[in-house]
Amino acid sequence: MLTDLQRRKMTRFFRVYDINGSGFIEESDYMRIAHNFAQMRGFKPSSTEYARLETKFQFVWDYMRKFGDPNRDYSVSLEEFLAYASSVMEDNYAAVEGSTGNFLFELIDGDSDGRITLDEFRLFYRGYDIQDTVVDHIFRKLDLNADSVISAEEFSQLGYDFHHSDDPDSPANWFFGPF
Ligand SMILES: [Ca+2]
Ligand SMILES: [Ca+2]
Ligand SMILES: [Ca+2]
Incomplete structure (x- = not known):
């Protein structure tokens, strides 16, 4: 179970990752964040750095979808995210967030x-x-x-x-x- 403070922080985390403000975390949010970083770092779309960046964000999204999207609609609601944060993240912190x-x-x-x-x-x-x-x-x-x-x-x-x-x-x- 998340405490009130942890819930507030994880809600913030959710809002940050929902970069397109749709109210759900989706693949497109991860790709937009990856694209933002690529642009700032000057990675060309065909470069290895760009590919590595996309692969990394794709990995995190795939993980999130696998464990944080129980109704399998390819989007993670705040409710799903908070459940994910309180259970799976504890055990898999090093592998994913770390x-x-x-x-x-x-x-x-x-x-x-x-x-x-x-x-x-x-x-x-x-x-x-x-x-x-x-x-x-x-x-x-x-x-x-x-x-x-x-x-x-x-x-x-x-x-x-x-x-x-x-x-x-x-x-x-x-x-x-x-x-
Ligand atoms: Ca979104
Ligand atoms: Ca430095
Ligand atoms: Ca310091």
């Missing part, structure tokens, strides 16, 4: 120096169409050791805590923006 987190980190870390700067973090939010105005504020919260960058360790900790923590003061609650 590995997606690592992939996202690489994607956002444009200069591949293993650290996310504020400018790189902006790409993350832009990829998901999260409002730009809140980025600076949230970046400071997420930079746990206040050294002006988000390290791979911080990023992975934040991703994990976003999904699992029930602490109202956890900075990770802000990972996908205001919740």
